Amino acid sequence: MTSLSQIAWDDTVLPFQLDRSDIRGRVARLDGVLDRILTQHNYPAVVEALVAEAALLTALIGQTIKLRWKLSLQIRGDGPVRIIATDYYAPIKEGAVAQIRAWASYDSERLDYDGPGFDQIGQGYFAILLDQGAGNVPYQGITPLSGGSLSACAETYFAQSEQLPTSFALSFGRSKLPVSAERWRAGGVMLQAMPKASIPAASEGGSGEGGLLAAEDILDGEEGENWSRANHLLSTVEEMELIGPTVAPxxxxxxxxxxxxxxxxxxxxxxxxxxxSPDKVRDSLSIYSAKDIGHMTTDEGIVTADCQFCGAHYEFDPATLGFEATKAPEDDG
Structure with missing residues (x-):
């Protein structure tokens, strides 16, 4: 195959439906998006892999939300990897491009650079947040970290919080194509079935880790057979088929x-x-008094802020910040 196939499918999410099984899904390929997310940070390899997995999950899950909405993943734990946060910004109109960003925080002194990544998140939670825009209360769903991977956590989340049997097959890592530099690539498939059978009462628990619900607790009969058959087929996928770039979705x-x-x-x-943006930084600092702002002011007489997602650097006149500001933002030098 030529590189045209690679160009056509990089940084895309392709929705599909399996008509025989009444199962829907998505195929995602991330190339430039993931490379941009990771190359602007100097994460250790073990943290890079977790961020790559979270970004890929975000692309697969986020594609289902409506125009102008924002979907976020938050993974927090008490281990060396403290936070992984991602955002998916839905297109503002049909045919427009969606946007993704991701970021992680970790304790470099506690991190095992050669150990498994998921275990280093520790005890914590996996959350999905949905912002439907001004005037709407954001939705938040939380499930405990379980299953040994972020994709397993996402599967548990959908079973437990949404009663939607969901499964993922993911692949990500560095790759080098002929006549090109080494860069990050990722690919994955998501399957999701709408349940038609009743689910167990919360008091009964489920068959998943810690009594959480799993797909087999939700589907039975013909729907359960369809789900099992589709997932058996998905289990035959090969890593290079997922990650591409020569196999079109x-x-x-x-x-x-x-x-x-x-x-x-x-x-x-x-x-x-x-x-x-500068305005969003100002809004986040509007809850602080002049005394608090003073503690944030550098020896050079400015307040600085850096975006953890994109690395943007902002500088402000402290007199323009906080609820006791004495100067308008436009006066900010």
Whole structure:
């Protein structure tokens, strides 16, 4: 195959449906988006892998939200990897590009640079937050960290919080194509079935780790058989088929699910994007008094702020900040 296939499918999410099984899904390929997220930070390899996994999950999950909405993943724990945060900004109109950003915080002194990444998050939670815009109360769903990977946490979240059987097959890492520099690539498939059977009462618990619900607790009968069959087919996927770049997502779907009658919809392009701005920094500091702002002021007489997502650097006149500001922002030098 030529590089045209690579160019056509990099940084896209392709929705599809398996008509025979009544299962929907997405195929995602991240190239420039992921490389931009990771190359602007000097994360250790073990942290890079976690951020790559979280960004890929965000692309797959975020594609389902409506125009102008924002979906965020937050993973927090008490281990050396303290926070992984991602945002998916839905397109502002049909046909526009969606935007993704991601960031992680870790304790370099406690981190085991050669150890498994997920274990170093420790005890904590996996959360999905949905911002539907001004005038709407944001939705937040939380599930404990479990299952040994971020994708397993996402599967548990959908089973426990949404009663939606969900599964993922992901691959990510550094790759080097001929006549090009080494860069990050990621690819994955997400399957999701709408449950038609009743689910157990909360008091009964589920078959997942810690009594959490799992897919088999939600689906039974024909729906359960369809789900098992589709996931068996997904388990045959090879790493290079997921990550590309020479296997088009449409070809991958035919290879995996041709007996399930796959049907594809319009692909969604994604790119790196950050919503930070001077005004948003000011808003975040508006709760502080002049005394508090004074403690933030440098010896040079300015207040500085750096965006953890994109690295943007901001400098402010302290007199323009906080609820006791004495100068208007436009007077800020």
């Amino acid at each position: 449409t070809d991958l779907l035919i290879r995996l699910f041709h007996e399930e009658t796959p049907r594809v919809f319009d692909a969604q392009a994604v790119q790196f994007g950050c919503s930070c």
